[in-house]
Amino acid sequence: MSKENKIQSLEIGLNILEIIATHNKPLKFSEIQNITSMTKSNLHKYLTTLHEFGAIQRNPDNTYSLGHKLIQLGNLAQGQTSIVEVVIPYLKKISEKTGLTALLAVPSVGGPLVSYISDALYGINIGAQIGTNLPLHSSTGVIFASFHNELVKKWLDSEMEKLNEAQLKELQKEFETARKTYFVSKIEPLVTHVSSFSVPILNFEKELLGAITIVGYTQTIPTSSDHPVSRYIINISKEISSQYGFSESVSSE
Template structure:
């Protein structure tokens, strides 16, 4: 079966790519002539791309250039690939030490995305997979990142997020969530105790970039019955050490957050 492509999307992509092989600034007329499209068609596409931030117009000569939205996307992809590449050997070592499944999650605006997952030797059927989003309010990985945002940002995220209940243990009260965030800041790790899935317990720790921003987190997911009183401190320390090592590789210098 032949692939079906949307013409308007292809034309929009052609316009963006034209700036890569032509001049940094182009007028509607120049774009129209180079792509063989009518001015009215080009004008409509350009205005849409400008509205979404992919193009910007110079008020002096009315020509267009690539917008900041493309820079944001490029930066995000670059950071994501860098973190995954840096974290992979550390995650592998952590799985070998803890014998449990380890996740790497990054923050993209108000969403959390699983970008790496390495299974432990034990069979563990859980909802997570690379590319899936995670709720920020009731997962260890979410609370590990949220704890290190400023107070206004925490309030904004919690007030604008649907605090969905996944199990009878899911915490949806904002004041209780904030208490958990205080615990994370004090101890350097967060916990999801059957909040997202019955029988599943996760220990997570934040990952900081060179500027000290919590941009990602790493977690160990395990059946609750395996995280005994003797085993739990070992897992907590292992995850904190892994998070610190990834942060260090990203240029993070201040160890006060993750080495408590």
């Protein structure tokens, strides 16, 4: 393609996205500047535009990672109906009401994929960013393993093969409890002193569409589905699920 047919500013913006996407960690402004050799003022304009569009996310520690819009567009490109736009207002409401970080994970071939994060006001390093695949032993991972979704089947089979018999039995008990309570609480394997609990978003066939995960310091995270905060989040997940035809009257086991 000739230079005359290119939009240089768009090309620069896409290059910045590629730089952020190909690194294994969120990048600081200075790191992006060093890689691109852009002036501070120009880079600031590009990052602000990309952030406002949702293509990148500005994290509480002033680093940059991929944004929810890319996840949404990726889902649409695969022919999937994205639930990101539906869930975002709920996540923001949850963070405001509870003071905890709320995130949405959606199914992918690599397991639970973080597609949006609503950070608590004080900020917290949750060990995951948008685009991160969460492990089986996280609360999100157990929820994903407990409810059927064909997209994550290979991921689940691969993860289960790594476990011994005792570990498999313990996980099966967790799966059974999760299906009964729609709730899993865990001390997160990614970051010490951080815990989480997760609840599923289901459709009319009780197939998993995603999971809402609440993250905070261990002492602030409920470990029971009967806790008022847990009940609040479970009710929200069921409200979202009802938009996809889920009904407890036909979905309880």
